[in-house]
Amino acid sequence: MRVDVALIHPPSVYDFRELPSYAGPISEVVPSLYVFDMYPYGFLTISTYLEEAGFKVGIFNIAAKMLADRKFSPPKFLKKLNAEVYAISLHWLVHAHGALELAKIIRKLHPESTVVLGGFSATYYWQEIMSQHPYVDIVVRGDSTEEVMRQLAERISQHRSLEGVPNVAWRDGNKVRAEPISHVPSDFNNRVDHWIVAKNLLRTRDMDLTSPFYGFKEKPVTAVITVKGCIFNCITCGGSASAFKCYLNRSRVALKSPDKIAEEAESIASMISAPIFFVGDLRIGGEERALAVAKALREADLGNELFFELFYPASRKILQEIRRIGDSIYLHISPESPIEEVRRAFGRPYGNSELEKTVKNAVSLGFKRIDLYFMVGLPLQKPSHADKPAKYLLYITKEATARGRIDSFVAPLAPFVDPGSLAFEDPDSYGYAILWRSLACHRRALTELHWKQILNYRTSWMSREEIAESSARAIEEMAKAKLSLGLISREQYELTLRRIELDRKISELASSQARREDLAAAVRELVETEYRATEDLYPSRSLAKSLRLPLHLKLLAKLLIK
Ligand code: SF4
Numbered sequence: 001m002r003v004d005v006a007l008i009h010p011p012s013v014y015d016f017r018e019l020p021s022y023a024g025p026i027s028e029v030v031p032s033l034y035v036f037d038m039y040p041y042g043f044l045t046i047s048t049y050l051e052e053a054g055f056k057v058g059i060f061n062i063a064a065k066m067l068a069d070r071k072f073s074p075p076k077f078l079k080k081l082n083a084e085v086y087a088i089s090l091h092w093l094v095h096a097h098g099a100l101e102l103a104k105i106i107r108k109l110h111p112e113s114t115v116v117l118g119g120f121s122a123t124y125y126w127q128e129i130m131s132q133h134p135y136v137d138i139v140v141r142g143d144s145t146e147e148v149m150r151q152l153a154e155r156i157s158q159h160r161s162l163e164g165v166p167n168v169a170w171r172d173g174n175k176v177r178a179e180p181i182s183h184v185p186s187d188f189n190n191r192v193d194h195w196i197v198a199k200n201l202l203r204t205r206d207m208d209l210t211s212p213f214y215g216f217k218e219k220p221v222t223a224v225i226t227v228k229g230c231i232f233n234c235i236t237c238g239g240s241a242s243a244f245k246c247y248l249n250r251s252r253v254a255l256k257s258p259d260k261i262a263e264e265a266e267s268i269a270s271m272i273s274a275p276i277f278f279v280g281d282l283r284i285g286g287e288e289r290a291l292a293v294a295k296a297l298r299e300a301d302l303g304n305e306l307f308f309e310l311f312y313p314a315s316r317k318i319l320q321e322i323r324r325i326g327d328s329i330y331l332h333i334s335p336e337s338p339i340e341e342v343r344r345a346f347g348r349p350y351g352n353s354e355l356e357k358t359v360k361n362a363v364s365l366g367f368k369r370i371d372l373y374f375m376v377g378l379p380l381q382k383p384s385h386a387d388k389p390a391k392y393l394l395y396i397t398k399e400a401t402a403r404g405r406i407d408s409f410v411a412p413l414a415p416f417v418d419p420g421s422l423a424f425e426d427p428d429s430y431g432y433a434i435l436w437r438s439l440a441c442h443r444r445a446l447t448e449l450h451w452k453q454i455l456n457y458r459t460s461w462m463s464r465e466e467i468a469e470s471s472a473r474a475i476e477e478m479a480k481a482k483l484s485l486g487l488i489s490r491e492q493y494e495l496t497l498r499r500i501e502l503d504r505k506i507s508e509l510a511s512s513q514a515r516r517e518d519l520a521a522a523v524r525e526l527v528e529t530e531y532r533a534t535e536d537l538y539p540s541r542s543l544a545k546s547l548r549l550p551l552h553l554k555l556l557a558k559l560l561i562k
Contacts, residue, residue, distance in 0.1 A: 001203070003058040005050055005153055006083035008106075009039035010098030011063035013446050017070060035098075037063035038213035040091040040119060041225050041279075042145065044197070045190040049146035051199075052191075055153050058083070059200050061211055062102065068208035074102065077209075079109050085153055086110070087140070090129075091119025093238075093416050096443040100133055107135035114138060114156050118145055120238060123181075124247050124419045125439040126169045130176040132440065142167040142181045143228055143248045146190055181249040188228045188254035194267045219540035220274035224264045226293070227280035229253035232311060234336075234347040235379065235430050238418025246420045255285045262296035269302040273546045275330075275538045276304050281311040287318060294321040305368070305539050307332055313354040316361045323365045330538070331362055334373040337381060338392035345379040345430075347422075356396060363402050370406050372396070376471040377413030379423075379431045382461050386470040390477035397485055407487055410478045412471035415454040416442065423457070431460040449519055450503075450510035468507055472500045502526040 012035050013019060039061050047057040060081065065072050086106045090099040099122075103115050117129060118140035126139040140148055151165045162170045166183035169176060200210045207217060229244045230237070231253060237243065244250040256264075265276055282290035297306070305328040314322075323329055333355070337343050340351050362370045374389035393408040417423050423432040436442050436456045445454045452468035462470065479496040482488045488496075506522050 001058070001080060002056075002082045003203075004055040004083065004157070005047075005057045005085045005087060005149070006081055007039075007043045007047060007057065007059045008086060008088045008102060009037075009043070009059075009061045009063055010088060010095050010102045011035040011037065011066055012094040012096075012098050014074070014098040014101035015066070016098075017066065019447060033067060033214055035063050035067060036092060036094045037061065037067055039063075040089050041223060042091065042119070043089070044192045044194070046087075046146050046149050047196050047200075048191050048193040050150055050153060051193070051196060053150050053154075055150075057196075058203060059196075060204075060209055061213070062209075063098065064211045064214040064216075065206070065209040067214040075105050075109065078102075078106055082110070083113060084156055085114045085116055087116040087118055087149070089119050090117045090122035090125075093121040093419065093442055094446065096121065096439055097446045100129075100136075100443065103133065104135045116140055116152070118149075120248070121419065121439075124238075126178070127176075128439045130169055130171070137171055138162070139169045140167060141169065141178075141248075142183060143244065143250060144183060144185050144188075144190075144254070148183055184248070184250050186252065186254055188225075188256045189260045192264055192267065194271055198271070217543050219538075220272060220543045220546055221277060221538050221540075222268045222272065222274050223277045223279050224256075224261055224268070225279045226256050226261055226282060227253050227284050230280075230311075231284055232347060233422060235422040236346075236377075236413060236417040236424070236432075238420045238424075240347075240421055242422055242425075243418065243420035246425065248420075253284055255289065258289065258292040258296040261293050262300045265297060265302055265304075265306075266300045269300070269304050269548070271548055272543070273304055273541075273548055274543075275307060276302070277307040277332075277538070279309065281309050282322075283314070283318065284311075287315075290318055291321055294325055297325045302326060304328075305330065307538065309333075310358065312348065312350050313358040314361075316365075319358070319361050319365055319367075323362075323367060328368045328539070330368050331370045332373070333358070333370065334375075336373070336375045337378055337385070338374070338388050339380075339385060342378050342380045342385070359396060359402075359406060363399075363405050367405070372406065372408045374408065374410040374474070375413050376410065376474050377455075377457070377459065377462070377467045379459060380461060381459070381470075383466050383470050383473075386473035387477040389474055390481040393478065393481050394485070403485060404487070408478060408482070410471075410474045412451075412455075412467060413457075414451055414471075415446075415456065417457045427457075433458050433460075448510070449523065450507045452507055453510060465507075465511075468503075472503055476500050499526060 016035050043059050047059055050057045062074050088099050088102055107115050114137045116138045117136050122139050123141040126141055129136050129139055148167045155162055162168050166179050167181050169178035204210050229250050230239055230241050233240045233242050268276055282293045306326055307330045308322055310333045335343055335355055336346050359370055389410045397403055397406050423430045424434055427434045434457055436445055448454050452464045455464045458464050479493050483493040502522055502525055509519055
């Protein structure tokens with residue numbers, strides 16, 4: 001196969017099938033599995049932009065393909081994939097191992113081509129990448145790289161120097177040169193052509209290789225990102241206001257306009273009835289903007305289940321307008337801890353009474369479900385807090401009308417405190433100790449057996465051992481509470497207990513320096529159990545059943561999905 005630009009998503013650890021490892025019970029809270037198989041949203045905006053500029057672009061989700069097909073050989077596949085530019089995502093730091101290994105393999109297979117790394121983590125670590133990894137030719141930096149990638153692809157196809165292409169760091173003979181991160185658009189209205197995904201599938205005829213994430217075929221979910229940057233400063237977040245300023249050179253958020261948000265959601269809804277997750281609190285940019293987005297979405301009459309995030313409690317008026325958007329509206333709130341001081345220390349400055357008022361209003365307005373997310377590994381948090389999220393769920397659902405309408409999830413802050421975040425840059429001030437700082441250390445940590453050894457932090461209140469055990473207890477207690485409320489089945493409950501049991505066993509053996517080979521079977525069973533135990537974070541029906549295409553396209557798509 002031949003493309004101009006191949007966008008490649010790696011697994012977190014290459015090859016996780018040979019080297020089993022487990023970065024933490026994160027699929028409690030995101031659609032990705034333990035190898036972080038969901039490709040970044042930027043793949044869609046970049047491929048749309050480049051295709052419109054005349055380049056042939058392919059998206060290849062190597063992580064999802066490796067999960068789906070145990071015999072799939074990345075080198076064999078990559079050998080047959082010819083591209084002028086191979087752009088590998090190193091957006092999330094969990095891909096530190098997989099991204100660099102794939103870069104090395106591609107360099108060997110295609111010595112004449114250009115190997116590019118991009119994403120937030122690549123931006124943060126660009127100097128280390130360029131000095132330690134000679135098989136990487138270019139790092140594309142910044143939070144908006146569509147135009148940068150266009151200029152880069154054009155220059156490479158014309159064999160011209162990259163001098164003057166904003167944001168890039170590249171090799172010029174033996175020297176590494178870098179242009180400043182000056183391309184920082186003030187708005188965020190890039191078009192996303194969702195037909196790109198279908199086109200990509202037609203090109204490869206391989207659903208697993210082109211899926212946004214491994215489980216997409218069984219439980220598709222889609223997203224519209226509404227804002228770039230944030231106005232808040234949750235202390236461990238690499239997407240916070242201070243992190244964007246620190247290494248992405250963005251001092252103001254870039255907003256997607258209400259019309260663009262609606263247009264993008266309509267484009268998804270015209271193809272598929274899967275849930276749509278609107279990433280980013282619509283009130284960033286002001287309540288007026290939130291109301292305008294709600295109006296535009298209501299007029300779009302999407303008919304999909306829609307998820308909205310609230311970064312802080314909302315007024316009844318805002319809730320009312322969001323609720324009026326459609327029939328199945330879900331809310332996603334992350335208080336992080338039911339203990340107010342912990343929440344405040346983390347950077348979410350609101351109390352329980354405001355939170356409960358929001359939840360009560362949402363229940364009375366008929367939101368389909370209100371999801372509350374909690375985390376372990378926060379400032380001021382102690383092992384004795386482990387049962388608090390479960391108790392809070394029981395407390396907040398005590399009114400009969402709230403039963404079944406409020407759900408709750410808990411997971412550790414794992415595996416990494418994000419580089420660029422306040423806690424990473426100034427750990428002492430926030431009660432954190434950061435154990436690895438370089439890309440090399442994170443990359444090495446990812447190959448550890450148990451996720452407590454992968455964590456790049458401990459806090460003044462909990463060691464890594466305690467964070468792992470508190471997480472296990474918190475998940476266990478939450479499962480008990482959910483079983484009693486009828487939110488999960490007994491089978492799911494028992495799978496969760498089995499997963500925790502395996503997690504503890506591996507943790508114990510990992511501490512006693514057991515050999516990796518001896519533990520491999522337990523790690524494999526753990527990841528398998530985790531997959532089966534994962535609850536539905538969102539309503540699910542298979543991709544084949546979700547298609548909203550004209551009949552002839554539907555038949556073709558079903559054939560390709562199989
Ligand atoms: S975690 Fe906090 S800082 Fe990060 S994006 Fe969410 S609200 Fe913003």
